[in-house]
Amino acid sequence: MRTGIVILPEHPWPAARRHWLRAEELGFHHAWTYDHLSWRSLRDAPWFGAIPLLAAVAAVTTRIRLGPLVATPNLRHPAVLAKELMTLDHIAGGRAVAGLGAGAAGSDARALGGPPLSPARRAARFEEFVALTDRLLGQDRTDHEGPFYTARGARTIPGCVQRPRLPFIIAATGPRGMRLAARHGQGWVTHGTAAGPGELPEAEVLPLLARQSALFGDACEQAGRAPAEAGRMVLGSRLVPGLTDSVDRLLGFAAECAALGFTDLVLHRPRPSGVFAGDVTAFEEVVAAAIPQVERLKPPPGG
Template sequence: MRTGVVILPEHPWPEAREIWQAAEEAGFDHAWTYDHLTWRSLRDAPWFGSVPLLAAVAAVTRRIRIGPLVATPNFRHPVVLAKELMTLDHIAGGRLTAGIGAGADGFDAQALGGPALPPGARTRRFEEFVTLLDRLLRHPATDHDGPFYTARDARTVPGCVQQPRIPFAIAAAGPRGMRLAARYGQAWVTAGDPARPGRVTGPAVLPLLARQARAMDEACARAVRDPASLDRIVLGSRLVPDLTDSADRLTAFAAGCAALGFTDLVLHRPRPSGVFAGKAGTFDAVVAAALPHIARLRPAHDANGGAAGGDGPR
């Protein structure tokens, strides 16, 4: 089983550089940052742009896979995002994974103005967003006319380092999103119940993930896709806020997720206070103790050490 870490884009670059490089040295397989304009209780706190941050991270790391978790249509246009992702893939030497999701109502959705979209419209927009982004990253020139997006001879040259395009890690909790993940994703991402992040705790967590994993299997069956070909990422810290309090707790949760077929467990690096509050020293010690054990776990779907193999979500 692979492990990843989310590092919020809130640190001045000299500090951020050390944190991201330390994540690589700690043995994480992948590292991510949130792609928001602002985020919840941190709206008035320092918050940097994910694309320039990831470009800088790509330049000062060598092994670890990186990416946004997740980019959404709330303020991203597929034509512009495709160009930025292609560029990041070149800077990173083919180590980029694009985490993408539908986006929820909130600051990001309101920042550019316009009417708020109801959930059904957001889902339809996301479907068009994913399909157009897939086309843009696969082809040097793209035309598109849709209800939400237009592209006129949009160029993506020279194309991605990873072919036919960079991998998508698609966040989904409902049937339509899971169908998109089954069709276009190299990985599926879940944080449990999107309406109740961090509030489904204790013995209810693994049964919730089991239900979602079965739903994802069904989506793969409808897409005529081998479910073992799809990496499965669980955002552990969103489900279990005190997950990294001890190595035993972390390893036990990882083992439960692996038994359900999850290939990757992602943690959030703690902050001094507020959301994801915790002690960085404790986190580092727990990770150092647990990662070797987690790396030996074999997801239930897999007979070869990972749902889709390789060194990270792809």
């Protein structure tokens, strides 16, 4: 099982640089940041742009894979996003990964104007968003006329370092999104439900993940691919507060997730207070001890 970390884009660059380099030193396989204009309880706090931040991180790191988690249609046009992701992959030397999500209702959805969308319309928009971004990154020139997006002679040259394009990790919690992930994604990611961080009762977390993992396996089979071909990622510390309180607690949860077919466990770097609050020193001690043991965990054969 691979491990990843989310570092919120709230730190001025000198501090951010230290945090991301430290994530690489600790042995995390991938590192992510949220792609929003503002976010929940931190809406009026410092918050930097995800793609410029990731480009800066790509220039100072050497091993860790990097990406937004997740880029959404709330803020992004596929033609612009594809160009930015292509560029990020070049700066990173082929280490970029694109987390993609449908985008929830909220401040980001309202920031650029336009009428609010129903859940069904958001899902339809996301399907077009993913399919068009896939096409844009896989060919030099793209023309597209759809219900949500237009692209006329859009160029994506020279293309990604990774071929045919950088990997997509597609966020989904229900069958429609999982079918999309099975068609276009190299992996699927879940944060459980639309509830805020830590709001789902802990006793409900693993049963929910079991149901979702089974649904994704079904979606893969319907798409004609082996379930084990696609990665399955869970945002663990968004679901379970205090997950890194001890090595045993973290390893226990990781083992349960691996048994459910998950291939990647993502944690959040602790903040001094508020959401994801915790002690950074204790966090680093736990993950440094746990990561080598987590990496030995494997999902059951066949996913």
